[in-house]
Each structure stands twice: as C-alpha cells, then as structure tokens.
Amino acid sequence: MRRRGRSYSSRRQPSYGRRTRGNARPLALIAIIFIFTLTIAPPIKNYFTQRAQINALKSQVATDRTALEQARAELSIWQDPNYVKSQARERLHFVMPGERQYIVTGTDINQAQPQTTQVAKQLPESAPWYTKLIASVTESGL
Numbered sequence: 001m002r003r004r005g006r007s008y009s010s011r012r013q014p015s016y017g018r019r020t021r022g023n024a025r026p027l028a029l030i031a032i033i034f035i036f037t038l039t040i041a042p043p044i045k046n047y048f049t050q051r052a053q054i055n056a057l058k059s060q061v062a063t064d065r066t067a068l069e070q071a072r073a074e075l076s077i078w079q080d081p082n083y084v085k086s087q088a089r090e091r092l093h094f095v096m097p098g099e100r101q102y103i104v105t106g107t108d109i110n111q112a113q114p115q116t117t118q119v120a121k122q123l124p125e126s127a128p129w130y131t132k133l134i135a136s137v138t139e140s141g142l
Helices: 008-078 081-092 118-122 129-141
Strands: none
C-alpha cells in the first residue's frame, strides 16, 4: 500500500505560521522601545533644562556675591572721615570753614594758542577758499 502524503494545504500552514511569528517579534520589540522612548523623553528633557537653570543661577549668585564684596569694601572706605573730606573737595568743590576756593575757567592747554596747519601757512592770502579746503583735507590725511 501506498502511503499518502500530506496535502498541500497542511504542508503550507505550519511554515506560514512560523513566518508570522518571526516577523512579529522584532516589530513588537521596536514598538516597545518606541513607547519606552516616548515615555522617558519628557522627564529627561526636564532634567537637562533644570540643570541648565541651576548652573545659570549658581553663576548669578557668584556674580552677586562678588558685587556684594565690592560694595562692602567701598562702604568701609567711606567710613573714613578723611576720605569723605577728600571726595567732597574733589567732586563737590567743598571747602573747610575759613578757606577760599578759586576755580579758574576758560583756560585749556589745547585751546591756549590756536594752531595753524602747515599747508595753511604756505598758501597765499588771496587763494580761493576751496584751495584751502583741499589743502586741509590733504593734510589731515597725512
């Protein structure tokens, strides 16, 4: 007697099922990783944002402490009466009782004698104004 073999449909079903199961596992793993990533991403972002804020605040506190130390040093300088007197004389032009203060105005070392340019000395008086202008521009470029 002859043995009958399995039918075509019965031979195909087991191999078809294995392929489906084989393809589903990587897809499920990818889906789980994707969901895990979406779940973890916001807390991680918040963590790094808060760390950046903490570092910025620490640097601001350090700057403020430095400014405070400078202000305290300046305050200790202003506690000295002689320093206050010298600043009042220099800044506010105060004088002690019985003293006289003279302020000379209108004299500036640079304005004491008007300086003429070398080119202006060489030009004759009858030269037109634009010649003097061109000469002064040329000299300023030197």
